[in-house]
Amino acid sequence: MLKLRYDMRLGPRNIKYVLSILTSSLWMIIGSSGSACAFQAHGSPEGLYAHQFAHILYASSVTWLGYRIKRSGLMKNRPWRLISISMFILAWWNIWAFCGHIIEYMLPSGHLGPIPGTDRPGILVASWLDIAYYILKFDNLISVPALWLIYMALAEMKKTVK
Amino acid sequence: MTYLSLYPIVAVDMLGCLAMIAIATRCLALAYAIYRSDTDNALSNYLLLLIAAIFIFSISRSLGHIVKYILHLFGYISVWEKISPVSGSINTITFVIIASVTVFFDRVQAVMDKMLHDRISIEKTSKELLQLNREVEMIVSERTQAEMALRMAHEARNPVMIIGGLARKVLKKMPTEDLERPLMEMIMVQAQRLEEMILRFEEAISRTKKYFSPQELNAIVEETIEFVRPEAEQKDIVLFFDRCPVNLSFQGNKYLIKVAIAHIIRNAIEVCGPGNSIEITTDLAGKTVSVTIKDNGPGIPDEIKPHIFEPFYKTHHGETGLGLPYVKQIIDEHKGEIRITSAKGKGTTVEIRIPTHISEMTNKA
Numbered sequence: 084m085l086k087l088r089y090d091m092r093l094g095p096r097n098i099k100y101v102l103s104i105l106t107s108s109l110w111m112i113i114g115s116s117g118s119a120c121a122f123q124a125h126g127s128p129e130g131l132y133a134h135q136f137a138h139i140l141y142a143s144s145v146t147w148l149g150y151r152i153k154r155s156g157l158m159k160n161r162p163w164r165l166i167s168i169s170m171f172i173l174a175w176w177n178i179w180a181f182c183g184h185i186i187e188y189m190l191p192s193g194h195l196g197p198i199p200g201t202d203r204p205g206i207l208v209a210s211w212l213d214i215a216y217y218i219l220k221f222d223n224l225i226s227v228p229a230l231w232l233i234y235m236a237l238a239e240m241k242k243t244v245k
Numbered sequence: 246m247t248y249l250s251l252y253p254i255v256a257v258d259m260l261g262c263l264a265m266i267a268i269a270t271r272c273l274a275l276a277y278a279i280y281r282s283d284t285d286n287a288l289s290n291y292l293l294l295l296i297a298a299i300f301i302f303s304i305s306r307s308l309g310h311i312v313k314y315i316l317h318l319f320g321y322i323s324v325w326e327k328i329s330p331v332s333g334s335i336n337t338i339t340f341v342i343i344a345s346v347t348v349f350f351d352r353v354q355a356v357m358d359k360m361l362h363d364r365i366s367i368e369k370t371s372k373e374l375l376q377l378n379r380e381v382e383m384i385v386s387e388r389t390q391a392e393m394a395l396r397m398a399h400e401a402r403n404p405v406m407i408i409g410g411l412a413r414k415v416l417k418k419m420p421t422e423d424l425e426r427p428l429m430e431m432i433m434v435q436a437q438r439l440e441e442m443i444l445r446f447e448e449a450i451s452r453t454k455k456y457f458s459p460q461e462l463n464a465i466v467e468e469t470i471e472f473v474r475p476e477a478e479q480k481d482i483v484l485f486f487d488r489c490p491v492n493l494s495f496q497g498n499k500y501l502i503k504v505a506i507a508h509i510i511r512n513a514i515e516v517c518g519p520g521n522s523i524e525i526t527t528d529l530a531g532k533t534v535s536v537t538i539k540d541n542g543p544g545i546p547d548e549i550k551p552h553i554f555e556p557f558y559k560t561h562h563g564e565t566g567l568g569l570p571y572v573k574q575i576i577d578e579h580k581g582e583i584r585i586t587s588a589k590g591k592g593t594t595v596e597i598r599i600p601t602h603i604s605e606m607t608n609k610a
Contacts, residue, residue, distance in 0.1 A: 134333055137340035144344035155354055157288075195251075204251040213249075220254040223261025230268045230303065233296070237275035240292075244282040 131188065135181060142177035145170040165236035172229035176222060183219035190216055259314060262307035269303035272296050287360075291353040298346045302339035309336065373472070380500040402443050409436035457579075460502070462493035462534045462599070463527050469506045470525060473514065481519035484510075489527040493534040495599050497579045502599075505572045509538045509595045512568065516593075517542040533581070533598040540594075545587040553585060 149170030157163035194213055198205035206213055276296035280289045309332035316325040412433040419426050470486055477484045513523045517540050526537045545553065554573045576583045581599035 130330060130333060130337075134337045134340075137337040137344075140344045141340040144347040148347040148350055151350055151354070156358075198248045198250065199246075204255075205248040206251060208247040208249055217249055217254070221257055223257055223265070227261050227264050227268070230265055230272065230299070233299065234268050234272050234275070237272055237279065237292075237296070240279050241275050244279055 131184065135184060138177045138181040138184070142174045142181070145177070146174040149174065162236035162240045165232045165239075169229045169232035169236070172225060172232065176225040176229060179219060179222050179225055183216070183222060186212060186216045186219055255314065258310055262310045265303045265307045269300045273300040287353050287356050291349060294349070295343075295346050298339070298343045302336070302343055305332075305335045305339045309333075377500050377504070380498070381504075398443050401439065405436060405439040405443060409433065409440055412436050457496050457498060460495055460497050460499050462495060462502075462536060463488050465499055465502050466506060466525060466527055466536055469503050469510065472503075473507055473510050476511065477514050477523065480514060480517070482514055482517050483522040485522060485524045487524065487526040489529055491529055493527055493529055495534050495579075495601050497599060501575045502579070505575045505597070506536060506538070508568050508572050509597075513538060513540040513542060513593065516540070529601075530598070532601050534601055535596060535598045537597075538595045539592065541592040544589040544591055544593055545585070546589065550585075550587065 149167045152158065152163055152167040152170070158167065189212060191209075191212075194207045194209065196205070196207075197203060206217055208214060208217075273296055276289075276293045280286075280293040283289050312328065312332070313325050316322065316328075412429060416426070416429050416433055419429060467486065467488070470484055474484055510523060510525070517523065521540060521542050523538065523540045526539070528535045528537070554570050573583055576597055576599070579599045581597060584596045584598075585593065586596075587593040
């Protein structure tokens with residue numbers, strides 16, 4: 084039976100193709116650029132965006148890892164089952180934190196501060212945003228159980244090893 | 246205007262952060278202990294890497310929160326405002342580290358699966374080899390015993406019978422008061438012992454038949470093909486098995502037949518090259534079951550054909566080995582026959598026929 088195979092190795096022939104694509108791309112960029120800058124400054128939300136993207140990346144990766152463990156033969160072992168569950172909980176925490184950052188960003192500036200007549204820190208509850216912010220701030224109630232599950236899994240694994 | 250105190254948030258956050266630091270540290274210690282117990286285990290290596298990444302994330306995040314509360318408590322809000330972006334950046338980096346570590350899981354899993362598969366395969370092969378070895382050892386020792394018994398029986402039976410017979414004759418004629426009588430009696434007793442010993446040797450010959458039991462040829466051929474398939478695949482040779490739809494029962498020794506068939510297939514693999522094929526067919530013809538191994542390789546040189554079953558026969562093409570004579574010996578013991586037809590450049594066909602019933606076989610002894 085005839086099988087079609089694509090050579091995906093980075094051999095001399097493929098390097099030639101890759102280099103030609105890179106060279107032509109670079110040529111197109113250089114040829115079409117306006118004011119050329121060695122480096123560019125970005126706006127202040129860059130840090131927040133990077134952090135939020137990292138949350139998405141973190142959530143996606145632990146979801147994927149949890150799913151991969153679930154699909155593998157490791158699920159027969161209780162410790163790995165616990166690790167898989169903890170990964171899904173960590174993903175949930177990431178989504179929780181992601182939403183928390185957005186709500187925090189949207190929160191009116193005067194809503195956080197000392198409670199009038201006291202020096203205790205408080206939040207003015209004027210809309211659902213304030214309530215959401217208050218609830219989302221309890222994110223440790225998700226992250227700590229996730230870590231605890233990992234600890235339980237490792238403790239059980241440790242018992243089985245000599 | 247409703248206000249909610251932030252103290253519950255601060256309390257939960259502080260306790261949570263302290264708990265995270267404690268649990269993450271304990272997790273890292275446990276992961277390291279698991280890794281130390283088996284440093285060559287790919288999974289424990291990966292686990293240590295993953296837990297280390299989670300530990301860095303937990304410490305970075307928790308310390309950031311704790312430092313923030315401490316600075317706020319002592320009124321160093323401006324200091325926190327300077328540190329805050331650094332803390333946030335470190336947190337971001339730890340997220341990326343965890344994401345990077347998860348990527349390796351598939352590779353680790355693939356390595357583990359491959360190792361497991363290879364281990365099962367090695368275990369299966371070694372088990373089979375061990376069993377085969379035991380069987381061959383048993384057969385060899387039995388054969389040696391039988392041959393010895395045959396030789397002894399042949400060499401000693403007649404003289405012993407004569408001695409025993411004569412001793413009895415002399416003893417019959419001897420008067421009871423004769424002084425030599427006890428000596429004669431002793432001779433007769435010893436002769437009887439020898440006769441019994443010969444009888445035991447003859448029993449040993451009949452025991453060889455124990456190793457012949459009802460077998461099924463299709464199953465044996467299938468097992469043998471699976472055994473040699475990797476060798477054929479390595480040389481890019483295709484193995485076909487045309488299985489007879491009916492049950493091919495016969496009386497014989499499973500392992501000996503396996504050895505014989507495997508040897509013939511291996512011979513074919515040895516002479517064939519990439520693109521060649523080997524076709525194995527089982528069949529039932531009257532009172533015999535048969536297995537035919539046909540290849541489309543280079544064929545056997547005419548010069549060797551007449552001497553194919555002779556051990557160490559030298560030609561300018563090379564020397565015949567012990568393999569095919571041994572195969573012939575096995576088939577002969579099963580009262581079967583082996584036929585080899587070959588045409589140069591067209592391939593070779595080896596046909597083995599074995600009687601289906603023990604009644605077809607006669608005691609070789």
